[in-house]
Amino acid sequence: MxxxxxxxxxxxxxxxxxxxxxxxxxxxxxxxxxxxxxxxxxxxxxxxxxxxxxxxxxxxxxxxxxxxxxxxxxxxxVVKGGVFHESNGKVRVINRKYPLWSxxxxxxxxxxxxxxxxxxxxxxxxxxxxxxxxxxxxxxxxxxxxxxxxxxxxxxxxxxxxxxxxxxxxxxxxxxxxxxxxxxxxYTPNDYKSIFLPTPNPQLGWQKGKVHSWRQDDGTTILLVYQLDASMSGVVLFPHDKNSITELTTQAAVRDYFQHNFPEIGQIMPDAEAEEFAKRTAARVLxxxxxxxxxxxxxxxxxxxxxxxxxxxxxxxxxxxxxxxxxxxxxxxxxxxxxxxxxxxxxxxxxxxxxxxxxSNYGVPTSRKLFLELLLRNSLSKFLHPIWPRFFLPSLFELTAENKLSYSAIFDLYQDWIAKVKRVIGNG
Ligand SMILES: Cc1cc2nc3c(=O)[nH]c(=O)nc-3n(C[C@H](O)[C@H](O)[C@H](O)COP(=O)(O)OP(=O)(O)OC[C@H]3O[C@@H](n4cnc5c(N)ncnc54)[C@H](O)[C@@H]3O)c2cc1C
The missing domain is CATH 3.50.50.60 (FAD/NAD(P)-binding domain)
Incomplete structure (x- = not known):
């Protein structure tokens, strides 16, 4: 039947x-x-x-x-890796073995x-x-x-x-x-707002096939990817308890905030987007x-x-x-x-x-110091994994993206790291 x-x-x-x-x-x-x-x-x-x-x-x-x-x-x-934009203008480029589709x-x-x-x-x-x-x-x-x-x-x-x-x-x-x-x-500690930007000036040199990210010391993070029409869109993730983003309720406040904290984004954000961004409601993630x-x-x-x-x-x-x-x-x-x-x-x-x-909660820590440690360990793992297999692990991003290992097998590999992150943030 x-x-x-x-x-x-x-x-x-x-x-x-x-x-x-x-x-x-x-x-x-x-x-x-x-x-x-x-x-x-x-x-x-x-x-x-x-x-x-x-x-x-x-x-x-x-x-x-x-x-x-x-x-x-x-x-x-197609996206093959990420570019981390540092506040001093330097960039850190991470290449991925396998592509993602954005x-x-x-x-x-x-x-x-x-x-x-x-x-x-x-x-x-x-x-x-x-x-x-x-x-x-x-x-x-x-x-x-x-x-x-x-x-x-x-x-x-x-x-x-x-x-x-x-x-x-x-x-x-x-x-x-x-x-x-x-x-x-x-609820996760971070809320988010979507952000939409026009095609960036080619002189900025932002590579197309990468996820671009910026991060402030308070954990506020911007992730942007190019779209098919060469515009960029993404999300601003920010700590729920700090409210710095939700307090931006006017176009001028949005402008000021980005120009001061994320100047590269501030310079390409049109007034219309600043206006819309102020009106867009922040979303919580469960x-x-x-x-x-x-x-x-x-x-x-x-x-x-x-x-x-x-x-x-x-x-x-x-x-x-x-x-x-x-x-x-x-x-x-x-x-x-x-x-x-x-x-x-x-x-x-x-x-x-x-x-x-x-x-997802603890593998990629919001603390800048721990995050850089994760990137360093992952990038050295190619050489050091055979010697210290539990300390220098294959990239967490790559392991989860591929489907060779189940999430629980990846968790087994990463449990020491996760225990460390929980300890540092006082959660375990
Ligand atoms: C900022 C952000 C970035 C993300 N980035 C990624 C990423 O890069 N890669 C990735 O894999 N995942 C990502 N995710 C997660 C991804 O969006 C979700 O996991 C995915 O959309 C889940 O799909 P779903 O169909 O289960 O649920 P949903 O996409 O939530 O769809 C549920 C549907 O149910 C409908 N619905 C809800 N309640 C009712 C109701 N009472 N009656 C009738 N209909 C109802 C909704 O309208 C919706 O259409 C991201 C999430 C967020 C918030």
Missing amino acids: VKKVAIVGAGPCGVLLAHYLLQREDKYQVDIFDFRSDPRIIAFAKTRTFPITLSERGMSALRQISGLEAAVKAISL LDRTNLVITLLTELTRKFAENRVNIYFNYQCTKVDFVNQQITFKTPDSATEVDFNYDLLIGADGSRSVVRESFFNTDNFECEQQ TIRCDRYHQNDSVLLMGDAAHAVSPSLGQGCNAALEDVLIFQQILDEYHDNLALALAQFTIRRQADAHALVEL
Whole structure:
């Protein structure tokens, strides 16, 4: 019998999962719901989008669906390393062995949606935008949505419900009504604001295929990457408790701040962006650590809903896409027996998801001194790893980006470093 799947959340994870399920012969019929508008029709506010980088881990999940990897690469720029801009004007260049693909998160979703509706007919997939999930009834297998044009709420029944509704998941909230569910939710110390800049003057010499970063002693960090049209966009990450960025409420204050603290950025920021930046709301980032992702044979949490992490390692979306690939492998192994497959997902994914939270929270420290130590150790590891294998480790950025080792295997390698970072910041 065809199973009716409801996916809450048309983010990268939810839409990629729809591709995978619909490829499994005619076993599944899929409904996707998202509380936002259709990004293919209504442009997202700039507060809600930001560039992300995908590595081999995420790309390998896209590759399994014919045409997806090429479509995503066509809207991405290749990034091979980073440039750290020091306050004295000097730069420190880090080259990566393997490329990353940089693209806008919303453009990734648009591409996944376009390919989905091109491939599958409406009798197999329906996408409902402006549908906000408000309630889930696990017993009667029913979800409730609020829609903008209806005074009443709308109910849908499902055989399988996927909570791919991001770090503030409503589906995950409903797990608290079940027995023995534990989930730790924590804000990361840094908030962020998106930033959008025009093409920088070529005389600045900023290389295209690199992530450019600037860091202040108080931990405020700017990450910028070139976009396809040669403009630059990125994020400003700043400590929540210092509020230096949220206090900038006028164009003049923004101008002043950047010219004083990040003069290279200040000189290319147009007035219009300074004005917009002042108005853009700062966002908080949650990390999520759950002890279970499934409920019986009918509900599963995936992506950020299951294991949101800090953006420090650029792995949240890669991990969300990897979830889909792993779930597909489990469905193959268990011949679509959902009772077994859902429980297996928790068993296989939990250790990795918890490891990724630790690696993202502590692997890349905000303290400038520790950060430089990490870079130094990583750059010397090529020569010194064979002699001091636990001290000089292969680059954390490279290990997580590749998919040769699971996140828990990487955590095993890095546990001494993480213990040190926790000790220094007084957290362990
Ligand atoms: C500043 C920043 C930089 C990042 N950089 C990177 C990076 O370089 N590389 C990387 O891999 N990851 C990065 N990430 C993480 C990445 O963005 C997320 O991990 C990824 O988007 C998770 O995908 P998802 O589909 O699970 O959830 P989301 O992208 O959060 O999508 C969830 C969807 O669910 C919808 N939704 C939520 N609640 C409801 C509801 N009640 N009803 C209906 N719909 C709902 C939302 O509208 C959304 O469309 C970054 C994150 C941030 C904040």
